[in-house]
Structure formats: structure tokens, C-alpha cells
Amino acid sequence: MQRTSRMKRELMLLTTEPPPGITCWQNGGQLDDLRAQIVGGADTPYEKGIFNLELIIPERYPFEPPKIRFLTPIYHPNIDTAGRICLDILKLPPKGAWRPSLNISTVLTSIQLLMSEPNPDDPLMADISSEYKYNKQMFLKNAALWTEKHALQSKENLAAPTQGASPPSVCTSVSSQKRQGASVPGASKKACLGP
Template identity: 70%
Template sequence: MQRSGRMKKELEMLSKSPPYGISCWSKDERIDLLQAQILGGEGTPYHNGIFTLEIQIPERYPFEPPKVRFVTPIYHPNIDTGGRICLDTLKMPPKGAWKPCLNISTVLTSIQLLMAEPNPEDPLMADISNEYKYNKTLYVENAKQWTKNHAIEKNVSEENPVKAKSITDTGVKRTQPMCDVTNKKARDS
């Protein structure tokens, strides 16, 4: 019962005032399965990419963290090829930092920050972590190529054909979810 009420409030909050560059919605009208999209940040190798994530809400939520994974392939030291994410806010203490006061918005913002600032000291992908630490130029090139191949334009609409639509943004045509992942209202305020 607690999960249901909390999720309704969180989804309403995410709908009315999503964090910049993030959108989230329930999948198939279920409160235990969500889908989110994060816009790759400017100045990162993920810029202009739209990354889809799947979020499973456990029965004991908020006392247990959600299970989050990337559906869109991403080249990142803390995210493996299965989309699993190494992030302390997604783990229970003592090794993790999950607290019941955290929410889906906080989790998605933390993932967005991790995309911008990888943690090579706690990697899931040792080879990408070494590349990040010792040959950052190559890491950036590879991450940009993966973004181009998997998270830009046609690839996004194939992942999520129901939610996607084509828009023109600064003269560049790309696919974006129907929710405004750029959170234009907040940016224009």
C-alpha cells in the first residue's frame, strides 16, 4: 500500500516538474515498472543522445532501492553491457547509500550526474575505466561513437516507438519522447 501511494505522488511530481533533461513515466500503466529517458549532457560524450532506462520498483519501496538499468547501450566505466549501473544510491547500506527519503527523481538525477562524471575507481567495466584514466581522448571518441550509434535519431524511435516523435530543435531533427526531456518550462523560468 505504501508503495502505491508513494509512486502515484512521485509520478505526478515527475510529470509536473521533471529534472532538466529527464522524463519518466509508468510503463503499461503499472506502478512497479517505469521507463525513463535522460538527455546526454552538453560537454559530455553523450551530448544529444537520448538514453532510455527501465526502472523496477520493488514491493518494499521506498525501504528498498529501485532496480534501474540502461536499455540504450552506453559506453561508460560504471555501466556494463547489460545496462546495470554501479551507483551507491542504488544499493542498500552498509555498502550503498539508499535511504527511504530518496526518490525516483533523485535516482535519475544521480545517474545523469554519473554520466557526466564517471567514477573510474569503482568500475563495472575495467577496460573502459582504464581507458578513461589513461587515455581519455580514446574514451571520449568511443563514448561519442556509441552515443551516435545507439542514442541519436533513428535508434531512439526504434527503442520506444510509442513515446517517440520527431521534433526540430535548433535546426537539428532528432527523435525525442513526447515528454519534454529538456524540461523547457524550468529552463525558460
């Protein structure tokens, strides 16, 4: 019951005050199965890309973190080919940094920040991490090519939410949290344990 009322509040807030460049909605009217879209940040190789994510909310939420993966392929040191994300707030302590005070909005904002600022020292993809560290130009080129191939879409092609959820609105001007100086609590990018 606690999870249901909290999820309803979180979804209402995500609908009325979404973080810049992020939308989230219920998939098929289910509170434990969500979809989200993150618009790639300006001045990154993901710029103008629209990245779809799947969020599965566990029974014990908020005492357990949501399970999140990218559905859109992305070329990134901390996101593998299955879409799994290396981010400490997606794991429970002691090796992770999840805490019940965090919410879906914070997690999605942290993932958006990770897209802009990869952590090559704690990778899921060793080859991409090495390229990011030692051949940045090649990394930027490959990441931009993947974005062009997999994430550039017109509004008509976006996955439409079902059962009464409002369709995601796509923000074209994404303000970077980095430029605004905003810090996301618990969003350090350490303690990658893989899947």
C-alpha cells in the same frame, strides 16, 4: 498501500516538475514498471543522445531501492553491457547508500550526474575505466561513437508510453547540475558491488 500512494505522488511530480533533461513514465500503466529517458549532457560525449532506462520498483519500496538499468547501450566505466549501473544509492546499506528519503527523481538525477562525471576508481567495466584514466581522448571518441550509433534518434523514433501516460517530452537544452553547482544527496559514486 504506502508504496502505491508514494509512487503516484512521485510520478505526478516527475510529470509536472521533471528534472532538466529527464522524463519518466509508467510502462503499460503499471506503478512498479517505469521507463525513463535521460538526455546526454552538453559538453559530454553523450551530448544530444537520448538514453532509455528501465525502472522496476520493488514491493518494499521506499525501504528498498529501485532496480534500474540502461536499455540504450552506453560506453561508460560504471555501466556494463547489460545496462547495470554502479552507483551507491542503488544499493542498501551497509555497502550502499540507499535511504527511504531518496526518490526516483533524485536517483535519475544522480545517474545523469554519473554520466557526466564517471568514477573510474570503482568501475563495472575495467577496460573502459582504464581507457578513461590513461587515454581520455580515446575514451571520449569511443563514447561519442557509441552515442551516435545507439542514442541519437529523432523524436518520432522515441519509445511511446502506453495506456494513458503522456508521451515523454525531450529537452534539447540540458543544464548541467555541475555548472549549476547542485549537489545530489547520497550521490557519491562508491561501493560498487557489481550486479
